[in-house]
Amino acid sequence: MQLESGQVLLARYTLLRKLGEGRAGLVWLARDRESARDCAVEVLRPELADGPLERDRFLRGARLQKQDLHPGILRCISLHETAPVLAVFEFMAGGDLSRWRGRDWRLTVPLLAQVADAAAALHDRGLV
Secondary structure (H helix, E strand, O other), X not given: OOOOOOOEEOOOEEEEEEEEEXXXXXXXXEEEOOOXXXXXXXXXXXXXXOOHHHXXXXXXXXXXXXXXXXXXXXXXXXXXXXXXXXXXXXXXXXXXXXXXXXOOHHHXXXXXXXXXXXXXXXXXXXXX
16 A cells, blocks of 8 residues: 555545654554544555454554653554554654754753653563
8 A cells, every 4th residue: 555645544644754664664653533632553564464363463552552661662552453463652742863963962861861761661572
């Protein structure tokens, strides 16, 4: 499935712009038509959706993120297990860590400590 801005998934999520991609999925900023809020939609790559290992790993991670894992980790608010396989997450504006490059270390270190703490919470649950 080719994704593009303006496309509506599941008659509910309007894709606005691509935020990024990883090994297993593509992440889009989307607008939830029901709540009128922005969210992040991660769509499992179609070529991986039929493979039970990748599909199960994707779904397991999303299910775990439905729990309150850590204050620094956004929650999964919805999960769709049939094609297109996708997970909907809370969205927080602000960009990624690359915008912190070159800033004073006294500002960056406390932020990175928070990121490390959140990553440790994911590791404790077997997500990384």
